[in-house]
Amino acid sequence: MQKIKILLAEDDENLGMLLREYLIVKSYDADWFINGEKAYKSFIKTHYDLCILDVMMPVKDGYTLAKEIRLTNAEIPIIFLTAKSLKEDIIEGFKAGADDYICKPFSMEELLFRVEAVIRRTRKDAAGIQQSEYKIGDYVFSPNTQLLRYGNTEHKLTTKESDLLKLLCANKNMILDRNFALKTIWVDDNYFNARSMDVYIAKLRKYLKEDPRVQIINVHGKGFKLIES
Template sequence: MSKIKILLVEDDPNLGDILKEYLGVKGYEVILCRDGEEGWNKYKKNYYQLCLLDVMMPIKDGFTLGKEIRKVEESIPIIYLTAKNMKEDVIQGFRIGADDYITKPFSMEELLLRINAILRRTNSQGEKTVLKSYEFGNFTLHYDKQLLEGPQGTNKLTSKENELLRLLAASLNENVSRSFALKQIWGDDSYFNARSMDVYLSKIRKLLKTDDSVQIITLHGEGFKLVVN
């Protein structure tokens, strides 16, 4: 089973490194960013099952980042980390959709308990969060509209193309097994469905040819993955 991925945005280098190492030891995959702008760029290019956002950050603060994330995905859990203990900040955090709020200094064990509780409550340990859009290379997949926007314009996708590309984009640079993809999209991994999927993969590859940095790599005997160089 793939690790649960957490987006951690914390401008304090010592705390950020400690949190990343601690949560990594506890079995989570943590992507660490040092400011809100970097956090936003990382969020747009991958999927995450939980966000840990520091409130006071340069370039873009945690509340602003949280609002932007909420516009894209309403249900992803967000925990705010802050050195403040003002009632107004707590209220603002929950007003814009915080799932929890923890004030520095805090114990690592307490943070871990809160993360685990939220993930159990939101069932984020199941299927990867479905976003409205995914960015990879010079492409944007508008999953909610079945549109692929790229360097040469916008293409309308069939439902199968849309689902297959979403599955690949949600696991960017990670292997997706053939059996898993077939069961998720076609319902079973029969020979005929596998041949059908190969046809759709071929069509998607043609659409992606306009960006040399993006390709779908076949891993014989394993599956395939969408790679951005």
């Protein structure tokens, strides 16, 4: 089995080396670069599976680097390390195509957890484990065609409806984190988008009301859970 190759861009020498060693010990294949410029040079001639980029770096900062990376590769997961927990920074990061971000100071645990989460996610997406059809009680949902079938009646979903239902299905019987859903579907997780999401939840509930065993329940302050009992 191939080791997962990680590009690490971090200007703090201690932290950089430390992270590199930690990732290697955890059996990843990690390359560490001291600034965005050097990282980018390596990126364009090497295959990486994941990028961990510090936001504040001399020569070329993390956001700029991320944008350049995205021009070449729209798929590769990017995790930002940011010293400030300022909301603006984080939003900026997501616009640059981040999959996750970690605020310093962080624990190795936390980093590892997020790395693994990101990898699980992309694995699923890539490996085609991504379902072309979900069975939800008596319903059948096809994300590709955005069709929801119940018996012989078919209902065409809108893009947002379909995206949200797909996320719920992918996390069936588990909590779909509100912010995660917002970040993946709406990109920006502000108040209005959150309300918009609530509206879509209400719509989906209406569509799914024929089968009482199917329910979308709210987990207060956390998110929603699609359950099939």
